Amino acid sequence: MTEAAFASLTTIWATHARFAPDRTAAICGDRQLSWGEFDRGTNRVANALLALGAGRNVPVALVMGNSLEMLLLMFGIVKAGACMVPVSGMLAPPQLAGMLADSGAETVFVSEDCRGLVEAAGLSDKIRRIAIGFSADGWVDGDTLLAGASADDPGVWSRPEDRFNIIYSSGTTGLPKGIVQSHSARTHFAWSNALELGMSRDSVALATTALYSNGTMFMVLPPLLLGGTVVIMKQFNAANALALIEQHRVTHAFMVPTQCIVTLDDPACDAHDLSSLKGLLSAGSPLRADTRDAVVARMTPNLFELYGFSEGFATMRKPQDRPRRLGAVGRPVIGFDMRIVGSDDVECGPGEIGEIVGRGTGTMIGYHNRPDLDEAIMWRDAAGGAFLRSGDLGFVDDEGFLHIVDRKKDMILSGGFNIYPADLEAVIGEHPDVQDVTVIGVPHPKWGETPMALVIPRGTPDPVVLLAWANERLARTQRLAGLELRTEFPRNALGKVLKRELRAAWEQPA
Template identity: 35%
Template structure:
C-alpha cells in the first residue's frame, strides 16, 4: 500500500486557492496581495531557490523583518523542499554568523536594511553562502524582486510529515543559541490545535507585529492561515503604529508579549482610537504579571484573551488559557490546559509523576514536539529523555488539569536553604501602583548563598523601602527583596522577553 501524504505546511496555500483565490491575503504597508498573487510568488520563489542550488533538505536562511517577503520565503522554501532558518533580526553580526556556521544554509536572503552587518558576517563565516538582497537593489548582489520577475512557477517538491521544515534558533540568552528542529508535522499540528480551538474564525484579520522568527508569532501566522485570515504586517513593534494599524485595517486578532501589552495600554493614543474590532489578543512568550492582566481585561472588556504557554521546542503553546478562563477567579491565574495534541505532566527529579498540587518540572510529549537540537545529539537526548520534552519550568497542576507555571528552574533563587520563585516576587512587586516593570534575580551572598534582588522600572516615585514593605504585606519575609535597583528600562530580547541572564550577571558583578 502506498503511504499517503502527511501533514505539510503548503497545504493551507492550496486550500486558500480553492476557497478564495482573489481574497486579500497580505497587507504590507501600501502593498496588498491576493492569495492567487501570493501563491504565484511562492512558486516563483521556489524556482529562484532551486536556481541557487537549494535541494530538498537544504537550509535557506532569511534575515528580514515581518512582511510579505517573509511569506514568500517561508512557503517558497517549503515549496522547493527546503528548510527555513529565520534569523533573529536583533542579533549582532557575531550571533548571526554563529547560526549560519551551525546551519550551513545553501543561500542567505537578507533585507536591504541589514546590509551594514554583512561585511562582519562574511568575515566570521568561512563558507559564506550566496547572498540575495530583498527590499531594494544593492550593487554586487542579486536582487530578490528581479529574480522573482524572471522566474517561472515551479512545481512543488512535496515534503511532509516528519521531514524537517524549519530550524528555529533559541534566543541565546543563556549561552550559544541552538537550532530547534521542527518538522512539517510538528508545526502544522500545533497550528491546527490553535486554529481549531474555536477562538478564531474564517475571515479574521491577523496583525503581525511580534517578530516572525519567534515561534509564537510564526505559529500564529500558520494558524490564522488555516482559517484564511487576512495578514497585516508591521516591520517591528511600535505601540502607536500598532494602534493605528488596528483601527485602519479593522484587525480582529493579534499576538503580543506582555511588554507589548503594557506598551499599548500606556500609549497616549490608546483611548483615542476605535479598537472595538479586536476580538482576540493572544499573548505569551513570557510570564504576565497579574496586575497587568487585570488592567488589560479592564481596558478591553470585550476582547477574548488567549494565553499560550510553550516554547520553541514545542512548536508553540503546549497549554492555552481561553477567554472563558480569564473570567474565572482562580483559573485566570493559571497558564491553561494542555492543547489537544499534547500530553503534559509534572515530575520530580527522578521523572516520577507527581500528584495534583505538587511542584515539579513540567514535561510534555506529542506530535508538536521538536525532533531535537541541530547537531547536538547529547543535548537532544537529555531534553527528550524517556520520550518527554523536559521544559526546564517548575509548575504544578490542579485537579482540573490547569497548569500553573511557577518559574524557570534556572530562575529559582536559593536563599538560606529556602527556594524562592522569582515570578511570585515579581507578582507582589507589580501590584504596587508605582511599578511599571520589574524583574527579580538572585544576587550572590556569602552568608545566605543568594539574596533576592529586584530590578524595577517606575511609573511614579517610590523608594526601595516602600517596595520592600509592600512585598512584606503579601509574601513571606524571606521571599522579599533585600535590594532594589531602579532603571529606566529593562533589557529585552528580540521576542520581548526580559533578559534575566544578563540581569543575573550584572547582579553578580555588583552593577
C-alpha cells in the same frame, strides 16, 4: 502512504489561491497581497531556489525585517521543499556568523536594513548572499532573480517528516540551540491553534512581533491555514497596533506581556474601537494578575493566555475558562499531553511542584546537530513514553489547570528556602509606580543568594520607599536585599526578560 495523501501547508495555500485568488492574504503598511499574488510570489521564490540547487531539506536562511517580501521568501523556501532558517537581525556579527555556520545554510536572503550586520559578520565565501531591495558588489540581485523565475507551481510535495524550519532559541551564552520542526509538526501547530483560538476563513490576525520568532507564527500559520488574512507590523508601536486593530477589524492579535503593559499605558488605548477582537493571545512569559485584569477591562474580555516552549508543547487558558485559582495558565492544547515530575524524576501528585514535561504531535524532530541535547531534554514515563523537559516549575490543580511557579534555573535558594521570583514580581507589580519588574537572585555571603528587584517605573518613584513598601508585603524569607530602577531590560524576540544577562553584573569574575 503516498505523498499526495499528506496535505502540507504549502498544498493548502495553493488551494486557497486556486479557489479564492482575490481574497486578501497579507497586509503590511499600505501594501497588500491577494491569495493569488501570495501563491505566485512564493512560487517564484521556490523555482529560483530549485534552479540554484536548494531543494528538499536544504537549509536556506533569512536575515530580514518584517515585510511582505520576508513573508513570501519564508514560505517560498518551504514551498521549494527547503528548510527555512529565519535569523534575528538584532544579533551581534559574530553571533550571526556562528548561527549561519551552525545551520549549514549556503544561501541567505538579506534586506537592506540588515545588510550592514551581514557584511560585518564576515561570512564564508561559500554562502550565497541574496540582496532584497538593494544591489551591491558581491551580492546576488535578488529582485532580478525572483522577477525572472517562473510563477508556476514548482511541483514539490512535502512529506510529513521533511524539515520545515530551524528556529534558533534565544540563548544568552554560547550558540543558541537550533530547533528543527517538521512539516507534520507545523501543520499540527497551525490547525490546533486555529481551533483553540476560534479562527475561521474570515479571521484577520495581527502579527506584532518579529517574523523570525517562533511566537509570531501564532498569528501567521493558523490564519493562513484557513485562508484568512495576516496583518504584519514592520515594528511594534502601541498606538499603531491599536489603530490597525480598528482599521482592519482585526479578529485575533498576539502580544507578549511587555506589549500589553505598554499598550495599556498608551493614551491611545481608550481611544480606539477594539470590539472586533475575538481573541487577544498573550504568551512569552506569564501575565501578572494586575495586567490581566486591565487587559480584560480596557482592551477585550477575549483574552487567551498560552504557556509553551518552542521544542513543542503548550497549554492555553481561554476566556470561557473559570478556574478557581486565578493564576492558572490553562490545560494542554489539543494534541499534547503533560506531566509534572520531581527532582527524583518521579511523577508528582496533584498540587505538587515539579518540572513541567510535555509531548505531542507538534514536538520537534530534535536539536540541529546536537544529539547530546536531544537525550538530555527527554523524560520517560514508566511505559517508556518520551516527554520533553521544559525547565519550568509548575503544578496541576484539582481542576486540571497548569500553574507556572517559575523557571527552574531562576529559582532563588536563600538560606535553605526556595524563593520563586514570580511570586515577588506579582506583589511589586501591584504598586502604581511600577510599569514592569523582574526579580533575580544575587550572591550573598551569608544566605548564598538573596532576591534583588529591578523595576521599570512610571514616573520617578523613590527606590528606597518602593523597597520598603514591597518588603512590608513580602514574607520574611522573601524580602528583597535591594531595588534598582531601570529604563529597560534585555529581552528576547518575544519580550521575555533575559535574567542571566542581568545577573551577570553581580557575578564575580572567574
